[in-house]
Amino acid sequence: MDHVIEVSGLSKLYRLGEIGTGTLSRDLHRWVARAMGKEDPFLKIGESNDRTRKGSGDVVYSLRDIDFSIRAGETVGVIGRNGAGKSTLLKILSRVTSPSTGEVRIKGRIASLLEVGTGFHPELTGRENIFLNGAILGMRKSEIRRKFDEIVDFSGVERYIDTPVKRYSSGMYVRLAFAVAAHLESEILIVDEVLAVGDVEFQQKCLGKMGEVSKGEGRTILFVSHNMAAISTLCRSALILQNGRIDFSGDVHAGIERYVRSSKTSTGVVDLANARHHLCNFSKLRSVMLMDESGVVTSTLFIGNPFRLRISFELFEDVRNLEIGWCINNIQGVTLVGYVSPWEGFQTRFDKGVHEVECMVPFLQTLPSTYYVTVWVKRMGEKIDDEVERAIEFEVLSRDLNGSVTYFDKYVELNMFQHSSWSQINSSAS
Amino acid sequence: MTSKKAHEHWDLKIRPSSPLFDLHLKDVWNYRDLLALLVRRDFVSFYKQTILGPVWFFLQPLLTTVMYVFIFGRLAGLSTDGLPQPLFYLTGIVAWNYFAECLTKTSSVFRDNANIFGKVYFPRLIMPLSIVVSNLVRFGVQFLLLICMLFYYIYFEGFSIKANIYLLLLPVMIFIMAILGLGSGMIISAMTTKYRDLAFLVTFGVQLLMYATPVIYPLSTASPAVKGIIAANPMTPVLEGIRIGLLGKGDMSMASLAYALVSSLVILISGIIVFNRVEKTFIDSV
Numbered sequence: 061m062d063h064v065i066e067v068s069g070l071s072k073l074y075r076l077g078e079i080g081t082g083t084l085s086r087d088l089h090r091w092v093a094r095a096m097g098k099e100d101p102f103l104k105i106g107e108s109n110d111r112t113r114k115g116s117g118d119v120v121y122s123l124r125d126i127d128f129s130i131r132a133g134e135t136v137g138v139i140g141r142n143g144a145g146k147s148t149l150l151k152i153l154s155r156v157t158s159p160s161t162g163e164v165r166i167k168g169r170i171a172s173l174l175e176v177g178t179g180f181h182p183e184l185t186g187r188e189n190i191f192l193n194g195a196i197l198g199m200r201k202s203e204i205r206r207k208f209d210e211i212v213d214f215s216g217v218e219r220y221i222d223t224p225v226k227r228y229s230s231g232m233y234v235r236l237a238f239a240v241a242a243h244l245e246s247e248i249l250i251v252d253e254v255l256a257v258g259d260v261e262f263q264q265k266c267l268g269k270m271g272e273v274s275k276g277e278g279r280t281i282l283f284v285s286h287n288m289a290a291i292s293t294l295c296r297s298a299l300i301l302q303n304g305r306i307d308f309s310g311d312v313h314a315g316i317e318r319y320v321r322s323s324k325t326s327t328g329v330v331d332l333a334n335a336r337h338h339l340c341n342f343s344k345l346r347s348v349m350l351m352d353e354s355g356v357v358t359s360t361l362f363i364g365n366p367f368r369l370r371i372s373f374e375l376f377e378d379v380r381n382l383e384i385g386w387c388i389n390n391i392q393g394v395t396l397v398g399y400v401s402p403w404e405g406f407q408t409r410f411d412k413g414v415h416e417v418e419c420m421v422p423f424l425q426t427l428p429s430t431y432y433v434t435v436w437v438k439r440m441g442e443k444i445d446d447e448v449e450r451a452i453e454f455e456v457l458s459r460d461l462n463g464s465v466t467y468f469d470k471y472v473e474l475n476m477f478q479h480s481s482w483s484q485i486n487s488s489a490s
Numbered sequence: 491m492t493s494k495k496a497h498e499h500w501d502l503k504i505r506p507s508s509p510l511f512d513l514h515l516k517d518v519w520n521y522r523d524l525l526a527l528l529v530r531r532d533f534v535s536f537y538k539q540t541i542l543g544p545v546w547f548f549l550q551p552l553l554t555t556v557m558y559v560f561i562f563g564r565l566a567g568l569s570t571d572g573l574p575q576p577l578f579y580l581t582g583i584v585a586w587n588y589f590a591e592c593l594t595k596t597s598s599v600f601r602d603n604a605n606i607f608g609k610v611y612f613p614r615l616i617m618p619l620s621i622v623v624s625n626l627v628r629f630g631v632q633f634l635l636l637i638c639m640l641f642y643y644i645y646f647e648g649f650s651i652k653a654n655i656y657l658l659l660l661p662v663m664i665f666i667m668a669i670l671g672l673g674s675g676m677i678i679s680a681m682t683t684k685y686r687d688l689a690f691l692v693t694f695g696v697q698l699l700m701y702a703t704p705v706i707y708p709l710s711t712a713s714p715a716v717k718g719i720i721a722a723n724p725m726t727p728v729l730e731g732i733r734i735g736l737l738g739k740g741d742m743s744m745a746s747l748a749y750a751l752v753s754s755l756v757i758l759i760s761g762i763i764v765f766n767r768v769e770k771t772f773i774d775s776v
Contacts, residue, residue: 066500152504153504154610154611156608156610156611157770157771157774158504158505158507158770158771159505159506162506163505164503164504166501166502167501168501169501172610172611174608174609175609178606179606183534183535183538184534192531195521195523195527197610198521198612200523201523201526201527224538
């Protein structure tokens, strides 16, 4: 298939430090150097953008020699840590800023959504804002008029369409804004973490709409998100940026695995010293740690894989009938499944002191999304003594469970997956 | 492979710099609906946000006129070429307001819209254009006020005007004010994004410029030495011309008007060029 985006030798550099003072002299310096036929002094000291090290020069490359191309109809997830250059790349592609060197070639109309509701005016009504926002995003008035009903329908705010948007709840605001954007007619769509806002139900609807668009109409999508679950369900390929360079480009699952492995951090361990505790008459939870099947600490897990939770707690006295438990809650706070130590015949006698226990779960059942773990300690049959809600947050990523692609995102109302076997009992084919 | 690529058609190429005279005017035309909607937004939001709403459009020039009559007319005793003082001052204020608003609003267009400019692409020229058109609506309303006052003077004060051909030049005058305000505003906007302290000078500069324009005095009273400097200001023939057309007295020749038109066009075109240069990298310096 044809390439619709080609990027070659793309770089972007930024000057650090104060803007305004000293800029005039720096401009002169640069100009003099150029006039004398020397190399630009401020291009030379550029270095890769590693924020953890303080650079010696005050010019930083946000992107450096990026080359890639995207075919028509592809959905590409752009992944990278903060400061990796994702936003800069999207800004260049959407022409908000221009590159320092290199070239981008694009076929077809390009629409970018770096933010939802750009240009929304609080005093204007929903109807007026649909037109204004649509025009800012590049739609003609006639085009918006044609799609108006569809947009209002998608947003679900038809009752308030003639109310100024300053009276909208933030959820309604985002719904309306996204509805306009979702109806852009462009061959290429660039989306930056706009899904980070809005309620979960609407997020799923948006993901669905975007997926539908890319599969049905052959639209090309570039999608930046920290939500790996969203990327893995929506995108076919991934582009990983690291310190302004391309670290990986290819299949989305391989990409996410690579990214997750490289970003194993302490977020898989949470110290509960400052968390909100319960009674704490005889016990206190100290920390929780989440690990994947091979014992690597992480906060990103794949559906269907084994994982472990380590709980560390302190007892102020000897306890003869101790129960340790934890459960998984979804974002809405609904408890999905619980794990309790005595149910599995685990020991109940613990002496005064600090203890660490590990619970191994052979199969992660929750569908791709974000979840929380609540941990508690108590005497069996008595009230909870210490409990920390939302002790640790983790993300479940999708993976092919049976060798075939599974679209979990289509089943918004479902939470859990369990293996089942299917067989045919009867059939009366005619 | 490479030769095939060279012949491929690309709709858009994003490069570090584009030719100096590529003004993207076709792009601006494609976004004309946005221009109309922005003007509408300015008007509706202004109308809704203030308690006095559109009354403010009248109040501001009227109060300024009263003040000028008192200070420049009574206290300083400046000549008004034999014209009734309120009429003389109001004409100057309405015209000058339009030019000054276009200039100051355009000069801060990058700062005021940094939020939108940082998130979505559209031809940036749309924004200053919308300012000029929005203010034109406001100018129209204030001009109506001026006409009302003129009729008052004709019927109740016995002021006689000789209806003259210069009134037909009014659209040209308005056009000059618009493009002069737009052009110089864009040049200043480009400078202020780079060297911010210049922003403080704008309001001050506009005020100074007003005294170098025959707003509170007629050109005819200026001494020959000063006259040369004042005549070099493209706004001078515009104000004098409007006065001839409406009130029948002023000091404007066709040559000076042509000079004003040509210099305004030059300023406009250089403004657009500078503006297009700056818009590409402006967002990095915010």
